[in-house]
Amino acid sequence: MPRIRPGRVRTKNTNRREALRLSSMAPEDYNVRPGEVKSIACPDCRTWRRIMGEKVLKIREHRISDKVAEGERHVLCPGTDQVVVVDIDVRRWQVKQDCLLREAMPQDTRRAAQQFYKPLPAPAAPVSQMNAEITLESARQAYLAHRTRIVGRGRSAARPQGCTRCVGGQHCPDGAILARRFVFALQAEPARREAREQQERQEQRAARQQSRPAVRRAQWAKHGGEAVERANNRCTERTSGTVSEFRGADLPMLPQNIEAHDRRQAELGRQYARKTAATSAA
Ligand SMILES: [Zn+2]
Numbered sequence: 001m002p003r004i005r006p007g008r009v010r011t012k013n014t015n016r017r018e019a020l021r022l023s024s025m026a027p028e029d030y031n032v033r034p035g036e037v038k039s040i041a042c043p044d045c046r047t048w049r050r051i052m053g054e055k056v057l058k059i060r061e062h063r064i065s066d067k068v069a070e071g072e073r074h075v076l077c078p079g080t081d082q083v084v085v086v087d088i089d090v091r092r093w094q095v096k097q098d099c100l101l102r103e104a105m106p107q108d109t110r111r112a113a114q115q116f117y118k119p120l121p122a123p124a125a126p127v128s129q130m131n132a133e134i135t136l137e138s139a140r141q142a143y144l145a146h147r148t149r150i151v152g153r154g155r156s157a158a159r160p161q162g163c164t165r166c167v168g169g170q171h172c173p174d175g176a177i178l179a180r181r182f183v184f185a186l187q188a189e190p191a192r193r194e195a196r197e198q199q200e201r202q203e204q205r206a207a208r209q210q211s212r213p214a215v216r217r218a219q220w221a222k223h224g225g226e227a228v229e230r231a232n233n234r235c236t237e238r239t240s241g242t243v244s245e246f247r248g249a250d251l252p253m254l255p256q257n258i259e260a261h262d263r264r265q266a267e268l269g270r271q272y273a274r275k276t277a278a279t280s281a282a
C-alpha cells in the first residue's frame with residue numbers, strides 16, 4: 001500500500017507544502033522579469049519577499065516581525081522556503097504588465113518604457129504597507145495592483161479583474177494618483193541610480209586613497225615622532241657606570257630571594273674559577 005505523504009515536496013528544506021504555482025496568483029503579486037530580482041508577495045504574510053534559487057525556486061526565509069515591537073518573539077513565517085513554480089508564460093505576463101504600465105504614462109513620456117528592463121536591486125516594499133518609501137518597484141506594483149486586482153473569490157479569482165474605471169490611458173482618481181506616482185518614480189530612477197553609483201565610486205576612491213604608498217608612509221609616520229623617539233631611546237642599552245633613571249625609594253636594591261641569589265653567585269664564582277684555571281693551564 002502506498003504511503004500517504006504530506007504534499008509532493010519531501011525534502012526537508014522546504015515548508016513541505018505543495019508548490020505554489022504563479023498561475024494561481026494575481027499577476028501583480030510577483031515579479032519574475034528577466035534580469036530583475038525575483039520577488040513575490042508571500043501568501044502567508046503578504047509582504048514582498050525574494051525568490052531564491054536557480055532551478056528550484058523558493059521564498060526566502062523571513063520572519064513575521066510586525067509585532068516584534070510589541071514584545072512578541074521572532075516567528076518564522078510559514079511561507080518561508082515555499083517552493084514556487086513559474087508555470088506562466090513570462091513573456092506574455094511581462095508584455096501585459098508593460099502594456100498597463102505604459103498606460104500610466106502621459107503620451108510624451110512613454111519612451112521611458114525602456115526603463116522597465118533595468119534590474120532593480122532592492123526587494124519591493126509590501127503592497128499592504130505602502131506608506132514606506134516609494135521606490136520604483138513599489139510604485140509599479142501598486143499601480144499594477146490597481147489595474148489588475150483580483151476581485152471576488154473562487155473560480156472568478158482566477159481571472160484577475162482590474163479597476164473598471166481605469167480604461168486604457170484614462171484613469172479614475174485613485175488610478176491617476178498611482179500612475180503619477182509611478183511615472184515620478186520612473187523619472188527619478190536614473191538620478192537615484194546615478195547618485196548611488198557616484199556614492200559607490202566615492203567610497204572606492206576613498207578606499208584606494210587609504211591604501212596608496214604615500215598615505216601608508218604617512219600612517220606609519222604617525223607611529224614615529226618625538227614622543228615615540230624618546231620612548232625608543234630609553235630602550236638603548238645601559239652602559240655601566242651611568243646613572244639609571246630608575247631611582248627612588250620604591251626601587252628594590254636587594255634580590256628577592258637572597259638565599260637563591262647567593263647560591264647562584266657562588267655557582268658562577270666556581271665556574272669562573274674553573275675557566276681561569278683551564279686557560280692558565282693551557
Ligand atoms: Zn511570509
Ligand SMILES: [Zn+2]
Pocket residue numbers: 146163164165166171172173174175176
Ligand atoms: Zn482606477
